[in-house]
Amino acid sequence: MRKTYNDWYLKKMRADKELSKETDEVEELLDEVKTIAMVGISRNRHRDSQYVARYLKEAGYQIVPVNPGADEILGEKSYPDLASIPFPVDVVDVFRRPEDIPEVVDEALKINPKVIWLQLGTGDHPEIRKKVEEKGIQYVQKRCIKVDHQFLIRPKKETN
Template identity: 40%
Template sequence: MIETISNINEVLSKAETIAIIGCSPSTHRTSNYAARFLQERGYRVIPVNPGPEEIYGEKCYDSLTHIQKDIQIDIVNIFRNSDYAADAVRDVAEWKKKTSQNPVIWTQLDVSSPEAEEIAEKNELPYVRNKCIMVEWDRYFK
Protein backbone atom coordinates (compact mmCIF):
# COMPACT_ATOMS: atom_id res chain seq x y z
CA MET A 1 0.00 0.00 0.00
CA ILE A 2 1.10 3.55 -0.63
CA GLU A 3 1.05 5.49 2.60
CA THR A 4 3.93 7.93 2.64
CA ILE A 5 3.72 11.46 1.34
CA SER A 6 6.79 10.96 -0.85
CA ASN A 7 5.17 7.96 -2.56
CA ILE A 8 1.97 9.88 -3.28
CA ASN A 9 4.03 12.71 -4.73
CA GLU A 10 5.82 10.20 -6.96
CA VAL A 11 2.54 8.62 -8.09
CA LEU A 12 1.09 11.99 -9.06
CA SER A 13 4.35 13.07 -10.72
CA LYS A 14 4.68 9.97 -12.90
CA ALA A 15 1.02 9.48 -13.79
CA GLU A 16 -0.25 10.49 -17.21
CA THR A 17 -3.64 8.77 -17.43
CA ILE A 18 -6.24 8.54 -14.67
CA ALA A 19 -9.45 6.53 -14.96
CA ILE A 20 -12.21 7.86 -12.69
CA ILE A 21 -14.75 5.23 -11.68
CA GLY A 22 -17.97 7.07 -10.90
CA CYS A 23 -17.15 10.16 -12.94
CA SER A 24 -20.37 12.12 -13.26
CA PRO A 25 -21.42 14.23 -16.24
CA SER A 26 -23.15 16.62 -13.78
CA THR A 27 -21.01 19.68 -13.14
CA HIS A 28 -22.30 20.00 -9.56
CA ARG A 29 -20.80 16.60 -8.62
CA THR A 30 -17.33 16.44 -7.08
CA SER A 31 -16.23 13.65 -9.44
CA ASN A 32 -16.96 15.92 -12.41
CA TYR A 33 -15.02 18.77 -10.86
CA ALA A 34 -12.10 16.41 -10.14
CA ALA A 35 -12.07 15.25 -13.76
CA ARG A 36 -11.86 18.84 -15.00
CA PHE A 37 -9.27 19.72 -12.32
CA LEU A 38 -7.02 16.83 -13.37
CA GLN A 39 -7.44 17.52 -17.10
CA GLU A 40 -6.48 21.14 -16.56
CA ARG A 41 -3.29 19.94 -14.89
CA GLY A 42 -2.28 17.84 -17.87
CA TYR A 43 -3.60 14.38 -17.05
CA ARG A 44 -5.66 12.38 -19.49
CA VAL A 45 -8.85 11.51 -17.64
CA ILE A 46 -10.89 8.50 -18.71
CA PRO A 47 -14.41 8.59 -17.25
CA VAL A 48 -16.00 5.32 -16.15
CA ASN A 49 -19.75 5.52 -15.67
CA PRO A 50 -22.54 3.66 -17.47
CA GLY A 51 -24.75 6.11 -19.29
CA PRO A 52 -22.90 9.11 -20.65
CA GLU A 53 -21.16 8.73 -24.00
CA GLU A 54 -18.42 11.22 -23.15
CA ILE A 55 -17.30 13.62 -20.47
CA TYR A 56 -14.96 16.53 -21.22
CA GLY A 57 -14.10 15.18 -24.66
CA GLU A 58 -13.18 11.68 -23.49
CA LYS A 59 -15.20 8.57 -24.28
CA CYS A 60 -17.00 7.34 -21.18
CA TYR A 61 -16.82 3.58 -20.49
CA ASP A 62 -19.45 1.45 -18.76
CA SER A 63 -16.75 -0.22 -16.68
CA LEU A 64 -13.00 -0.25 -16.37
CA THR A 65 -12.88 -3.66 -18.04
CA HIS A 66 -14.34 -2.18 -21.26
CA ILE A 67 -11.37 0.17 -21.77
CA GLN A 68 -9.09 -1.01 -24.57
CA LYS A 69 -6.11 -2.83 -23.12
CA ASP A 70 -3.63 -0.75 -25.12
CA ILE A 71 -4.53 2.34 -23.05
CA GLN A 72 -2.01 2.66 -20.22
CA ILE A 73 -3.81 3.59 -16.99
CA ASP A 74 -1.60 4.85 -14.18
CA ILE A 75 -4.21 5.62 -11.51
CA VAL A 76 -7.75 4.35 -11.03
CA ASN A 77 -9.53 6.94 -8.89
CA ILE A 78 -12.64 5.51 -7.24
CA PHE A 79 -15.45 8.03 -6.72
CA ARG A 80 -18.15 5.65 -5.53
CA ASN A 81 -19.87 4.97 -2.24
CA SER A 82 -17.75 2.75 0.01
CA ASP A 83 -20.40 0.01 -0.39
CA TYR A 84 -19.17 -0.34 -3.99
CA ALA A 85 -15.43 0.05 -3.38
CA ALA A 86 -14.75 -3.69 -3.28
CA ASP A 87 -16.49 -4.20 -6.63
CA ALA A 88 -14.45 -1.38 -8.15
CA VAL A 89 -11.22 -2.92 -6.84
CA ARG A 90 -12.27 -6.30 -8.29
CA ASP A 91 -12.61 -4.53 -11.65
CA VAL A 92 -9.08 -3.15 -11.26
CA ALA A 93 -7.80 -6.65 -10.44
CA GLU A 94 -9.55 -7.98 -13.57
CA TRP A 95 -8.04 -5.10 -15.60
CA LYS A 96 -4.61 -6.06 -14.27
CA LYS A 97 -5.06 -9.68 -15.39
CA LYS A 98 -6.35 -8.58 -18.81
CA THR A 99 -3.62 -6.02 -19.51
CA SER A 100 -0.66 -6.85 -17.21
CA GLN A 101 -0.89 -3.23 -16.01
CA ASN A 102 -0.70 -2.48 -12.29
CA PRO A 103 -2.36 0.90 -11.76
CA VAL A 104 -2.50 2.62 -8.40
CA ILE A 105 -5.94 2.42 -6.86
CA TRP A 106 -6.85 5.77 -5.35
CA THR A 107 -9.90 5.92 -3.08
CA GLN A 108 -11.40 9.32 -2.40
CA LEU A 109 -12.34 10.41 1.11
CA ASP A 110 -14.53 7.83 2.91
CA VAL A 111 -14.57 5.51 -0.11
CA SER A 112 -12.22 2.76 1.04
CA SER A 113 -13.48 -0.33 2.79
CA PRO A 114 -11.68 -3.19 4.55
CA GLU A 115 -12.87 -5.59 1.83
CA ALA A 116 -11.57 -3.31 -0.94
CA GLU A 117 -8.20 -3.04 0.79
CA GLU A 118 -8.02 -6.81 1.23
CA ILE A 119 -8.76 -7.40 -2.47
CA ALA A 120 -6.10 -4.85 -3.45
CA GLU A 121 -3.53 -6.48 -1.18
CA LYS A 122 -4.37 -9.99 -2.43
CA ASN A 123 -3.89 -8.81 -6.03
CA GLU A 124 -0.75 -6.79 -5.23
CA LEU A 125 -2.37 -3.53 -6.32
CA PRO A 126 -0.89 -0.32 -4.88
CA TYR A 127 -3.55 1.48 -2.87
CA VAL A 128 -4.14 5.02 -1.62
CA ARG A 129 -6.72 5.06 1.13
CA ASN A 130 -9.29 7.83 1.61
CA LYS A 131 -7.44 10.83 0.17
CA CYS A 132 -8.77 13.54 -2.08
CA ILE A 133 -6.65 13.54 -5.23
CA MET A 134 -7.19 17.29 -5.71
CA VAL A 135 -6.04 18.13 -2.17
CA GLU A 136 -3.00 15.90 -2.57
CA TRP A 137 -2.16 17.46 -5.94
CA ASP A 138 -2.36 20.94 -4.41
CA ARG A 139 -0.18 19.80 -1.50
CA TYR A 140 2.68 18.84 -3.80
CA PHE A 141 2.39 21.01 -6.88
CA LYS A 142 0.71 24.27 -5.97
Protein backbone atom coordinates (compact mmCIF):
# COMPACT_ATOMS: atom_id res chain seq x y z
CA MET A 1 0.00 0.00 0.00
CA ARG A 2 2.83 2.41 0.82
CA LYS A 3 4.35 1.83 -2.64
CA THR A 4 0.99 2.63 -4.26
CA TYR A 5 0.82 5.82 -2.24
CA ASN A 6 4.34 6.83 -3.22
CA ASP A 7 3.87 5.97 -6.89
CA TRP A 8 0.44 7.50 -7.34
CA TYR A 9 -0.07 10.31 -4.85
CA LEU A 10 3.45 11.54 -4.37
CA LYS A 11 4.83 11.07 -7.88
CA LYS A 12 2.03 11.09 -10.46
CA MET A 13 -0.53 13.29 -8.71
CA ARG A 14 1.98 15.85 -7.53
CA ALA A 15 3.90 15.90 -10.82
CA ASP A 16 0.82 17.07 -12.72
CA LYS A 17 -0.09 20.61 -11.61
CA GLU A 18 -3.80 20.20 -12.34
CA LEU A 19 -4.02 16.83 -10.57
CA SER A 20 -1.99 18.19 -7.66
CA LYS A 21 -4.38 21.14 -7.27
CA GLU A 22 -7.38 18.80 -7.43
CA THR A 23 -5.78 16.51 -4.84
CA ASP A 24 -5.23 19.46 -2.49
CA GLU A 25 -8.91 20.41 -2.91
CA VAL A 26 -10.02 16.82 -2.24
CA GLU A 27 -7.87 16.65 0.87
CA GLU A 28 -9.36 19.89 2.17
CA LEU A 29 -12.94 18.82 1.53
CA LEU A 30 -12.44 15.41 3.16
CA ASP A 31 -11.19 17.24 6.26
CA GLU A 32 -14.33 19.43 6.33
CA VAL A 33 -17.31 17.31 5.30
CA LYS A 34 -19.34 15.23 7.75
CA THR A 35 -22.38 13.78 5.92
CA ILE A 36 -22.16 11.69 2.75
CA ALA A 37 -25.20 10.50 0.78
CA MET A 38 -24.28 7.27 -1.00
CA VAL A 39 -26.45 7.14 -4.16
CA GLY A 40 -26.64 3.65 -5.60
CA ILE A 41 -25.26 1.88 -2.56
CA SER A 42 -25.93 -1.82 -2.86
CA ARG A 43 -27.61 -4.03 -0.27
CA ASN A 44 -24.94 -6.63 -1.15
CA ARG A 45 -22.10 -6.33 1.35
CA HIS A 46 -19.62 -7.61 -1.24
CA ARG A 47 -20.13 -4.71 -3.66
CA ASP A 48 -17.69 -1.79 -3.90
CA SER A 49 -20.30 0.70 -2.74
CA GLN A 50 -20.70 -1.24 0.51
CA TYR A 51 -16.93 -1.42 1.10
CA VAL A 52 -16.61 2.32 0.54
CA ALA A 53 -19.57 3.19 2.76
CA ARG A 54 -18.42 0.86 5.54
CA TYR A 55 -14.92 2.37 5.45
CA LEU A 56 -16.26 5.95 5.52
CA LYS A 57 -18.63 5.16 8.37
CA GLU A 58 -15.78 3.64 10.38
CA ALA A 59 -13.71 6.75 9.58
CA GLY A 60 -16.35 8.87 11.33
CA TYR A 61 -18.50 10.20 8.49
CA GLN A 62 -22.30 10.06 8.67
CA ILE A 63 -23.36 7.78 5.83
CA VAL A 64 -26.79 8.24 4.25
CA PRO A 65 -27.75 5.30 2.00
CA VAL A 66 -29.84 6.18 -1.07
CA ASN A 67 -31.38 3.03 -2.53
CA PRO A 68 -35.11 2.74 -3.32
CA GLY A 69 -34.99 -1.03 -2.78
CA ALA A 70 -33.77 -0.95 0.82
CA ASP A 71 -35.12 0.31 4.14
CA GLU A 72 -31.75 0.08 5.88
CA ILE A 73 -28.13 -0.43 4.85
CA LEU A 74 -25.18 -0.68 7.25
CA GLY A 75 -27.51 0.03 10.14
CA GLU A 76 -28.56 3.37 8.62
CA LYS A 77 -32.01 4.33 7.31
CA SER A 78 -32.01 4.17 3.52
CA TYR A 79 -33.86 6.76 1.45
CA PRO A 80 -35.47 6.14 -1.96
CA ASP A 81 -33.96 9.34 -3.43
CA LEU A 82 -32.00 12.42 -2.44
CA ALA A 83 -35.11 14.60 -2.11
CA SER A 84 -36.38 12.31 0.67
CA ILE A 85 -33.42 13.00 2.97
CA PRO A 86 -34.81 15.33 5.68
CA PHE A 87 -31.49 17.01 6.53
CA PRO A 88 -28.60 18.60 4.61
CA VAL A 89 -25.79 16.45 3.20
CA ASP A 90 -22.29 17.67 2.44
CA VAL A 91 -21.39 15.18 -0.29
CA VAL A 92 -23.45 13.25 -2.82
CA ASP A 93 -21.27 10.24 -3.68
CA VAL A 94 -22.59 8.45 -6.79
CA PHE A 95 -22.29 4.74 -7.59
CA ARG A 96 -24.42 4.49 -10.73
CA ARG A 97 -23.93 3.63 -14.39
CA PRO A 98 -22.59 6.39 -16.67
CA GLU A 99 -25.94 6.73 -18.46
CA ASP A 100 -27.69 7.42 -15.12
CA ILE A 101 -25.35 10.25 -14.12
CA PRO A 102 -27.20 13.22 -15.71
CA GLU A 103 -30.44 12.36 -13.88
CA VAL A 104 -28.67 11.75 -10.55
CA VAL A 105 -26.71 15.00 -10.80
CA ASP A 106 -29.88 16.97 -11.58
CA GLU A 107 -31.47 15.44 -8.46
CA ALA A 108 -28.34 16.25 -6.43
CA LEU A 109 -28.33 19.88 -7.57
CA LYS A 110 -31.82 20.30 -6.06
CA ILE A 111 -30.51 19.54 -2.55
CA ASN A 112 -27.47 21.81 -2.94
CA PRO A 113 -24.64 19.72 -1.44
CA LYS A 114 -21.13 21.11 -1.06
CA VAL A 115 -19.75 18.37 -3.32
CA ILE A 116 -20.97 16.00 -6.02
CA TRP A 117 -18.56 13.06 -6.28
CA LEU A 118 -18.75 10.59 -9.16
CA GLN A 119 -17.00 7.37 -8.21
CA LEU A 120 -14.64 5.49 -10.50
CA GLY A 121 -16.55 3.77 -13.30
CA THR A 122 -19.22 6.43 -13.63
CA GLY A 123 -17.67 7.93 -16.77
CA ASP A 124 -16.33 11.31 -17.80
CA HIS A 125 -18.89 14.11 -17.92
CA PRO A 126 -17.33 17.49 -18.79
CA GLU A 127 -20.71 19.07 -19.57
CA ILE A 128 -21.99 18.03 -16.14
CA ARG A 129 -18.86 19.39 -14.45
CA LYS A 130 -19.57 22.80 -15.97
CA LYS A 131 -23.22 22.70 -14.88
CA VAL A 132 -22.29 21.73 -11.29
CA GLU A 133 -19.48 24.25 -10.93
CA GLU A 134 -21.73 27.05 -12.26
CA LYS A 135 -23.94 26.37 -9.23
CA GLY A 136 -20.93 26.83 -6.93
CA ILE A 137 -20.76 23.15 -6.01
CA GLN A 138 -17.46 21.28 -5.99
CA TYR A 139 -17.29 18.44 -8.52
CA VAL A 140 -15.07 15.37 -8.30
CA GLN A 141 -15.00 12.56 -10.84
CA LYS A 142 -12.88 9.54 -11.68
CA ARG A 143 -11.60 9.28 -8.09
CA CYS A 144 -12.55 7.00 -5.21
CA ILE A 145 -13.48 8.80 -2.01
CA LYS A 146 -12.30 5.81 0.07
CA VAL A 147 -8.89 5.67 -1.59
CA ASP A 148 -8.45 9.42 -1.30
CA HIS A 149 -9.31 9.26 2.39
CA GLN A 150 -6.91 6.36 2.95
CA PHE A 151 -3.98 8.20 1.38
CA LEU A 152 -4.73 11.83 2.21
CA ILE A 153 -6.55 11.90 5.55
CA ARG A 154 -5.90 8.70 7.48
CA PRO A 155 -2.11 9.15 7.63
CA LYS A 156 -2.59 12.59 9.20
CA LYS A 157 -5.01 11.22 11.81
CA GLU A 158 -2.70 8.30 12.64
CA THR A 159 0.17 10.66 13.48
CA ASN A 160 -2.00 12.86 15.77
